[in-house]
Each structure stands twice: as structure tokens, then as C-alpha cells.
Amino acid sequence: MTTHETTALPTRQMQPIRNDNLLISFTTEFLRIWDTAGSRAKPAAFWRPTPPADVLPGYFPLGDVAIDDHDNITDRHAVAVVCEAATPSADPAKGSALRRPDDYELIWQDTGSGSKKDGAIWRPIPPQGYVALGSVCSDGHAKPSLNAVRCVRADLLIASGLAESVWTDKGSGARQSISTWSAVPPSAPADEIHLAPGTFVGLKSYSKPANFTIYSLRIPIEIDVNARPAVPVLADVTPPDLRVPEQPAYSARLPWFIVKDPQLTRRQQLSQSPEYLLQRTDHYQLVGHCHNTEDSNKTVRWVAPRLQQNDRLRLFTSATLIEFGAQWQSNLSQPFLFSARLNNDFTQCEMHSNEWLNPAPIEVAAIVAGNSSMAVYLTQSDYKLLRADGTQIGSVVSYTDGKNLHFSVYTPPQPNATVLPAEAAHMQSATVEDETDNEAAALPTSTELPVTTDSVP
Numbered sequence: 291m292t293t294h295e296t297t298a299l300p301t302r303q304m305q306p307i308r309n310d311n312l313l314i315s316f317t318t319e320f321l322r323i324w325d326t327a328g329s330r331a332k333p334a335a336f337w338r339p340t341p342p343a344d345v346l347p348g349y350f351p352l353g354d355v356a357i358d359d360h361d362n363i364t365d366r367h368a369v370a371v372v373c374e375a376a377t378p379s380a381d382p383a384k385g386s387a388l389r390r391p392d393d394y395e396l397i398w399q400d401t402g403s404g405s406k407k408d409g410a411i412w413r414p415i416p417p418q419g420y421v422a423l424g425s426v427c428s429d430g431h432a433k434p435s436l437n438a439v440r441c442v443r444a445d446l447l448i449a450s451g452l453a454e455s456v457w458t459d460k461g462s463g464a465r466q467s468i469s470t471w472s473a474v475p476p477s478a479p480a481d482e483i484h485l486a487p488g489t490f491v492g493l494k495s496y497s498k499p500a501n502f503t504i505y506s507l508r509i510p511i512e513i514d515v516n517a518r519p520a521v522p523v524l525a526d527v528t529p530p531d532l533r534v535p536e537q538p539a540y541s542a543r544l545p546w547f548i549v550k551d552p553q554l555t556r557r558q559q560l561s562q563s564p565e566y567l568l569q570r571t572d573h574y575q576l577v578g579h580c581h582n583t584e585d586s587n588k589t590v591r592w593v594a595p596r597l598q599q600n601d602r603l604r605l606f607t608s609a610t611l612i613e614f615g616a617q618w619q620s621n622l623s624q625p626f627l628f629s630a631r632l633n634n635d636f637t638q639c640e641m642h643s644n645e646w647l648n649p650a651p652i653e654v655a656a657i658v659a660g661n662s663s664m665a666v667y668l669t670q671s672d673y674k675l676l677r678a679d680g681t682q683i684g685s686v687v688s689y690t691d692g693k694n695l696h697f698s699v700y701t702p703p704q705p706n707a708t709v710l711p712a713e714a715a716h717m718q719s720a721t722v723e724d725e726t727d728n729e730a731a732a733l734p735t736s737t738e739l740p741v742t743t744d745s746v747p
Contacts, residue, residue, distance in 0.1 A: 326462070328404055346371060353424015353487065355490065389417045396410060452474065473486040513540060524699065539671075541569050550610050563677040564678065567675070576667055580664050582663070583661065654666055668690060669690075674686045
């Protein structure tokens with residue numbers, strides 16, 4: 291997985307990603323450990339991530355990085371590095387997030403390859419309950435330092451598959467054989483990211499093993515939930531004015547590497563916007579209102595358009611990688627291999643029932659009692675993506691919820707009638723959820739109204 295960009299990153303502190311007592315950040319600084327210069331094998335170089343002590347104190351690599359050429363990758367490549375949090379795990383029985391390896395096992399060395407300098411590749415042997423996410427290269431044939439890498443507690447990781455081989459020593463003439471591989475994360479569950487560490491794993495053969503477990507990092511997606519807007523209620527025969535709330539109902543905090551920013555390179559994202567906010571703002575929209583001045587009941591019908599548009603949704607997904615209704619996953623052209631998914635409540639859709647793709651208008655039928663008023667509302671949601679500096683990416687994507695209708699009824703008090711305070715307005719409101727049979731439930735019996743129906747397609 292080779293990524294080359296010529297723009298160097300400014301060095302500055304970024305807020306780390308946290309999972310329990312594990313801190314995850316990223317470095318663009320590397321030390322070349324060994325390369326294939328002089329060898330008959332295809333070109334490759336092995337690099338040690340070296341997080342700067344003044345910017346990322348206490349951070350360690352998860353393993354070394356294999357690149358299938360000899361070019362310098364410092365300031366042109368980024369990889370995850372990890373640190374133990376100052377506060378312990380939420381579960382004291384779990385212990386520390388990181389441990390150094392107990393020892394190393396030799397996988398391969400360059401003897402017989404003709405390379406200009408000696409090198410070897412080693413497998414870290416992790417303590418029980420921990421996992422090594424990558425192999426380690428040595429300059430020479432001696433074992434690396436036990437502080438060259440850190441192993442991660444197993445519950446913070448997810449078992450993953452193997453990508454295509456990064457490099458093999460085939461043709462080198464070395465006495466041993468080796469192939470190097472990277473991880474491909476599985477599909478992520480709701481509100482989680484699976485991130486391949488960007489390291490390599492060395493195997494003592496050229497063929498892809500049928501059963502070999504490699505691991506990726508598990509990262510939770512942080513979602514802030516605020517109060518939803520209050521349902522509108524008729525206090526008179528005229529519907530109240532509706533305003534869009536200033537505070538979003540949901541905000542999902544997304545790390546930079548899972549968002550495609552059309553105006554920033556990946557390096558610029560890391561330095562300028564290490565976090566993005568996907569905000570959802572909900573507001574009620576009036577579908578229709580009827581003031582029935584007659585003594586008898588009256589049937590009324592309304593039609594409300596849906597705001598979701600397939601073309602706009604596709605443009606948003608293409609520009610940002612974020613896809614509503616399905617997990618979004620990087621492809622091989624991206625600097626990082628990952629999978630991610632937001633929960634169904636946030637995205638308002640399910641894997642097998644995606645209302646984002648339903649353009650049909652919403653039809654509502656209701657029976658309004660004599661001498662009363664009725665207003666019907668539905669919820670609309672606006673999604674927008676913001677950089678760390680508050681600037682917006684692309685246009686707003688909107689969604690109309692046709693499965694939840696809110697009915698509000700107002701019956702004026704009778705003239706010259708004595709009205710108790712608790713009965714003063716005779717106001718009734720109800721929210722109807724339509725999930726399966728497209729029939730709404732009856733309104734409260736105290737309104738003495740017939741059943742209202744929502745013929746949502």
C-alpha cells in the first residue's frame with residue numbers, strides 16, 4: 291500500500307482517538323531500517339514509524355512499514371501509532387492497553403541475497419492476551435529492541451483478512467523465503483471503525499495462507515445526542531410558526547482518514563482537519579392544516595414531497611465516501627484500509643429497508659371532527675459535513691421521514707360554557723408511527739375523531 295504526496299505536513303499536536311485506555315494518533319516521520327539495494331529481489335524498503343517526542347510523547351509503532359520501492363516516505367506517508375492513556379481501562383480487570391513483546395522469532399534474513407547491507411525480519415511474540423499487529427525489521431541480523439514496537443490488548447482489535455502481498459524476496463537468492471502482507475478489515479458494526487494498522491506481516495512462504503489471522507484496530511465513532519425539537523401543538527385554529535432548531539439533534543465525530551475532503555489532500559486533512567463533524571438537524575414540517583367550521587366531520591387529504599434526492603445523495607457519497615444505509619469502506623487507492631458504519635437511528639435507514647431511495651411523495655388522509663382544527667406534521671432532517679474549522683463540505687443532504695406523522699387537534703371551547711382549567715384548550719396531539727401495514731393508529735379517544743390513515747408508499 292504505497293502513498294506518495296509531495297506536500298510535507300506541519301508538525302503540530304492533534305487530539306488522539308481513544309478506545310478505552312488506548313490512544314491512537316498518526317505520524318508522518320519514518321526511519322529507513324533496511325532496503326533491497328544490491329539484492330536480486332524486486333525493490334522494497336522497510337521503515338520504522340518514529341513519532342516525534344515533542345509532538346507525540348509516549349507513542350510507539352505497531353510494527354514496521356513495507357514499501358515496494360526505495361523512495362523516501364517521510365512526510366509523504368502516514369501510519370497509526372499508539373500510546374497508553376493516562377487513565378486506566380473502564381474495566382480494571384482488563385489491564386493496560388499496550389505491552390512490549392516478550393521476545394522475537396526470526397522469520398527471514400538476507401543471507402545469500404547479495405544485498406549491500408544485512409537485514410532481517412522478525413515476528414514479535416506478544417504476552418498472553420495481547421496481539422502483535424506487525425513484523426519488525428532489523429538493521430543487521432541481531433534481534434530488534436523490545437521497545438521497537440508495542441502489542442495491543444486483544445479486545446481492542448478485530449480479526450481481519452489478508453490483502454494482496456506487498457513484497458516477496460522471490461529471485462533474491464536468499465536461503466530463506468518471505469512474503470509480506472497487510473490487513474483488510476471486515477465490515478464494521480454500527481458506530482465503529484475497523485482500521486488496518488498500515489504495518490506488514492512477514493510469512494515464511496510465497497503463497498497466501500488459507501487460514502491466517504491478522505488484526506485491525508477497533509475505533510468507536512463518538513456520537514453526541516441532543517434534545518429533539520418539541521412537537522408542535524395547536525393552541526388555536528391557526529398552526530404555530532415553525533423554526534429550524536439552531537442545535538443539531540446528532541453530531542457524529544469522524545476521524546480524518548474515513549472522510550474524503552474534495553479540497554484537501556490526505557496530508558492536509560491530518561494537519562488541518564483531523565476530525566470532521568457530520569451533523570443532523572431535525573425540524574417539523576407542516577403537511578397540512580384544516581379548520582372545519584361545519585358541525586359534521588370532514589375528510590381531508592394532503593400530499594407532501596420527500597426531500598431526499600438520489601442524485602444529490604450520490605454526489606455527497608462520491609465527494610465524501612460517506613454512504614447512508616450501508617457501511618462505507620475505503621478502496622485500495624486510499625492511504626488507509628478501513629470499514630465504518632453509523633447506526634440506523636442516525637442515518638434513518640436499515641440495511642434491508644432504505645427509505646433514502648424512495649422518491650414517492652407522502653399521501654396523508656384524515657377525518658377532521660366538526661368545529662375543530664387539525665394540523666399534520668412530519669419530521670425533516672438536514673445533514674451537513676463540517677471540517678474542524680467549521681467550514682462546510684458540499685451541500686446539505688436532506689431526508690423526509692414518512693413513517694412518523696404527528697397529528698395535533700384543537701377544539702375551541704363552546705360559547706358560554708364553563709371550562710375547567712385542565713380542559714381549557716381541548717388540545718390533543720398524537721404521533722403516529724407507520725412501520726409495516728401503512729395504517730396509522732387512532733388518535734386519543736377523547737378527541738372522538740375517526741382513525742387517521744397515512745398511505746405512505
